[in-house]
Amino acid sequence: MRCVRRYYEAKPYCERCREGGFHCEGYVCHVEFIDATTRLNQGQSAKRDRSLVQPVPRAEAARDSGDSIYNNPQWDEQHICVSHLVNRLFTWHTDDASPYSASWITVLLHPRDPTGLSTTSLRALATTYFGKVHTHPDLVRKGAGLYPQALQSLRVQLECPCRVLESDLLVAVICLATLESVCACSILRLAPALLGAHADCPHRHQSGVGAALLPTLRSCIAIGYIVERRRCFLEGSAWKSIPWAGRIGSKTPIDYLHDVFSDIPGLLENLDRVTAWSPNIPGRDEFLGQVRQNALSILEILYSWRCKWQEDNPDTAFFIPSSNSGSDGLPPSPFKTVIWFTDPYRANELIVYDSVLLIVLKAAEGLGLNLGEPHSSMTNPSDLLPPIQSNRNEVAIEVCRMVNYHLHCLQRSSGAFMLLFPLNVAYRNLEPESDEARWMEKIMAVTADIHGFEIGRRENMLQARNVST
Numbered sequence: 052m053r054c055v056r057r058y059y060e061a062k063p064y065c066e067r068c069r070e071g072g073f074h075c076e077g078y079v080c081h082v083e084f085i086d087a088t089t090r091l092n093q094g095q096s097a098k099r100d101r102s103l104v105q106p107v108p109r110a111e112a113a114r115d116s117g118d119s120i121y122n123n124p125q126w127d128e129q130h131i132c133v134s135h136l137v138n139r140l141f142t143w144h145t146d147d148a149s150p151y152s153a154s155w156i157t158v159l160l161h162p163r164d165p166t167g168l169s170t171t172s173l174r175a176l177a178t179t180y181f182g183k184v185h186t187h188p189d190l191v192r193k194g195a196g197l198y199p200q201a202l203q204s205l206r207v208q209l210e211c212p213c214r215v216l217e218s219d220l221l222v223a224v225i226c227l228a229t230l231e232s233v234c235a236c237s238i239l240r241l242a243p244a245l246l247g248a249h250a251d252c253p254h255r256h257q258s259g260v261g262a263a264l265l266p267t268l269r270s271c272i273a274i275g276y277i278v279e280r281r282r283c284f285l286e287g288s289a290w291k292s293i294p295w296a297g298r299i300g301s302k303t304p305i306d307y308l309h310d311v312f313s314d315i316p317g318l319l320e321n322l323d324r325v326t327a328w329s330p331n332i333p334g335r336d337e338f339l340g341q342v343r344q345n346a347l348s349i350l351e352i353l354y355s356w357r358c359k360w361q362e363d364n365p366d367t368a369f370f371i372p373s374s375n376s377g378s379d380g381l382p383p384s385p386f387k388t389v390i391w392f393t394d395p396y397r398a399n400e401l402i403v404y405d406s407v408l409l410i411v412l413k414a415a416e417g418l419g420l421n422l423g424e425p426h427s428s429m430t431n432p433s434d435l436l437p438p439i440q441s442n443r444n445e446v447a448i449e450v451c452r453m454v455n456y457h458l459h460c461l462q463r464s465s466g467a468f469m470l471l472f473p474l475n476v477a478y479r480n481l482e483p484e485s486d487e488a489r490w491m492e493k494i495m496a497v498t499a500d501i502h503g504f505e506i507g508r509r510e511n512m513l514q515a516r517n518v519s520t
Contacts, residue, residue: 132177132190139463140180140229168208169219172201172226180233183503195234201227218260221268228271232471235505253293265294269309274472276316277410280323285313304360304400311352312407315414318346322414339418346415350422353408354439360400367397373455380501381458382493385486390452395461398453399469405450406473409480412443443480450477451487454494467502474498474507 175197182190205223208214256265269285276283284290291310295302321342328335371391373384392398415422422441440446450473457466474495481488491509498507505511 129174132181133173135181136177140465140468167219168201168204169223171197171204172223175201176226176230179230180503183233198230221264225264225267232504232506235511253290256294257297262294266305266309269313273312273316277319280316280319282317282320283313286317305403307356308400308403308407311349314349315407315410318349318414322417325418343418343420346411346418346420349411350415353404353411357404364397367393368401381455381497382490384455385490386452389455391456398456402450402453402473405446406476409443409446409476412441413480444482447477447480448487451491464502467498467504470498471504471507
């Protein structure tokens with residue numbers, strides 16, 4: 052028997068596909084006959100023609116062989132690492148069904164300047180990621196050496212008005228932000244702030260690569276500002292309208308959700324101001340009332356989004372029995388059933404929605420808002436949560452029940468990449484020391500050990516500022 056996809060013919064086991072991050076299509080069980088006569092004839096012909104081959108001096112042969120061994124791996128190393136990276140991570144929006152199928156992979160693989168910023172950033176990420184996934188410390192160190200070069204070049208180019216938000220620079224920002232998740236470092240958090248210094252360019256995202264990159268950029272930038280708990284330039288109305296001005300009706304559900312996502316940093320900044328504001332100083336109560344109203348408005352928008360999502364996608368999410376065999380490389384699930392989807396885009400939308408909702412609910416509690424008794428509202432454990440939900444623990448558990456789908460059904464490691472932020476938020480809202488929390492810690496280890504995202508490990512996530520309080 053062999054794997055249908057034949058990724059590893061020498062070791063034909065489906066386990067190899069799993070370790071390599073490939074989607075295995077099973078085994079072929081029928082008998083196959085291989086015509087070996089051609090190979091035998093070739094061997095006989097080689098013996099007959101051996102006298103016609105001129106002998107090569109041993110010293111010259113050794114020199115030629117040594118040159119090929121020394122040169123080829125150095126030349127191929129970059130291509131191997133980049134192909135591995137694109138195959139595992141950067142294939143999410145390149146399929147025809149994606150509304151962002153205007154591929155930015157072309158810019159990634161064919162930059163205008165082969166020695167420029169985007170190339171250096173790509174090499175840094177690809178080399179580090181390959182080394183991390185395959186446990187090659189030398190490659191991790193090599194990628195780490197390229198990182199400061201790319202970061203310094205990024206800082207210089209972000210200060211140039213004519214370069215800000217060009218395609219090559221945007222791709223470099225994505226690469227370095229992804230590298231941060233692989234290495235669990237925080238140097239690049241200054242990139243969103245630098246981009247914010249030139250935040251008057253939403254029109255550059257109306258078409259082409261700029262439009263294709265906009266969802267990823269908005270998400271990365273908003274998360275950076277959420278971690279810093281500082282107001283984000285993306286909350287302006289221009290960034291919520293101008294990029295789609297020439298494409299009426301092209302705004303997707305995740306785009307509308309990112310509109311709300313961009314408002315969260317400002318809400319957290321205001322929450323911190325209220326907390327630090329002495330009750331004896333005039334104006335606090337009035338400001339607190341404004342912030343509370345803002346939080347309620349955001350919740351109303353979120354609940355409306357969720358209701359419409361349910362109406363538009365009534366059968367896209369369903370429950371299946373969870374598998375606790377351990378053969379899939381995941382820890383045994385504490386749930387009898389998990390949430391499955393007919394469409395990966397709907398899965399991404401719902402898990403992002405739950406993450407944003409958790410942050411807003413906890414902020415609302417910090418503002419002293421009474422959202423009702425947070426009792427359990429689930430009448431049936433095999434039902435999705437109702438659109439209007441204020442029980443943070445139940446929302447966090449719904450995130451947990453979507454983990455298996457993201458790790459199994461999204462291409463290679465792209466599902467694990469999408470889980471990094473939702474897992475971070477959900478873990479902080481689970482009951483401490485609960486079965487779900489302990490299971491979540493093991494899932495976080497999977498995102499680091501198998502998929503290479505060191506920032507997903509629980510110990511690294513807790514070093515960051517709390518994004519949900």
